[in-house]
Amino acid sequence: MSITRYLLASDLDGTLIPLERSAQHLRDVAELVTAFATSANLVLAYVTGRHLSLAQEGISELGLPSPDWFVCDVGTSVYRKTNRGYEPDEAYREAMRNAFGGLSGRDVRAAIGAIEGLELQEEQKQGEFKVSYYTAGRPEAFEATVQSRLDEAKAKVKLVSSYDPVAKRGLLDLLPAGVAKDFAVRYLHDHTGIDEEHLIYAGDSGNDRAAMLTGYRVIVVGNADAALKRDLAAESMARGIDERLYFATHPYARGVLEGLRHFGLLK
Numbered sequence: 001m002s003i004t005r006y007l008l009a010s011d012l013d014g015t016l017i018p019l020e021r022s023a024q025h026l027r028d029v030a031e032l033v034t035a036f037a038t039s040a041n042l043v044l045a046y047v048t049g050r051h052l053s054l055a056q057e058g059i060s061e062l063g064l065p066s067p068d069w070f071v072c073d074v075g076t077s078v079y080r081k082t083n084r085g086y087e088p089d090e091a092y093r094e095a096m097r098n099a100f101g102g103l104s105g106r107d108v109r110a111a112i113g114a115i116e117g118l119e120l121q122e123e124q125k126q127g128e129f130k131v132s133y134y135t136a137g138r139p140e141a142f143e144a145t146v147q148s149r150l151d152e153a154k155a156k157v158k159l160v161s162s163y164d165p166v167a168k169r170g171l172l173d174l175l176p177a178g179v180a181k182d183f184a185v186r187y188l189h190d191h192t193g194i195d196e197e198h199l200i201y202a203g204d205s206g207n208d209r210a211a212m213l214t215g216y217r218v219i220v221v222g223n224a225d226a227a228l229k230r231d232l233a234a235e236s237m238a239r240g241i242d243e244r245l246y247f248a249t250h251p252y253a254r255g256v257l258e259g260l261r262h263f264g265l266l267k
């Protein structure tokens with residue numbers, strides 16, 4: 001007899017990891033951890049923008065369990081748990097290299113070279129298939145130059161620009177074309193063989209959006225931005241998958257727990 005397995009693929013910051021470390025939020029995390037420990041048929045994946053070492057640091061700070069899979073660097077790296085620790089999934093690396101047009105992050109960096117006002121972020125923020133820069137001022141101003149150098153190298157890259165108003169500098173991420181968290185979650189889905197209806201994705205922000213509209217069961221934690229919630233409600237309705245999205249009333253870990261109960265994973 002086979003036992004139904006569930007996959008919980010969850011974002012970390014703002015979802016399992018509370019943005020404010022209040023005593024209540026930390027108690028909620030502890031309660032969720034206990035609930036995880038009692039469900040033997042749960043496969044766990046953390047899906048994060050963080051690099052592996054920072055993701056591991058984050059979960060150990062909060063006492064979250066070691067997952068079966070880590071999806072790091074906004075979906076550009078997948079690590080599986082082995083008895084030697086976490087190892088990069090080779091098939092996924094191959095998929096990323098193909099998506100980058102046959103290049104690695106290192107090759108992409110070399111292709112871009114030096115551009116005035118563009119500065120590589122710290123080494124721990126770089127991934128094998130993710131290159132991240134700081135820009136002096138708004139990042140959009142650099143896109144055309146960066147793009148033309150990428151085109152010369154035949155790199156297939158998606159540019160993701162954002163702006164940090166506090167530090168007053170731009171952030172420019174270069175990812176393999178077509179790759180984001182949803183790409184990685186689909187890979188886990190194919191790889192684990194867990195049915196779509198038993199795959200639950202939990203998240204809180206814009207970089208979870210695509211994964212939330214793929215058709216899996218979804219938990220939108222209560223602290224998610226109101227505009228994102230409205231957008232997800234409308235878009236899931238348009239796609240006929242609105243019943244698969246659960247908008248939790250509670251924030252962070254408590255919201256995830258609420259959603260897991262809603263989907264019948266936990267009592």
Ligand SMILES: [Mg+2]
Pocket residue numbers: 011012013014015203204205
């Ligand atoms: Mg988040």
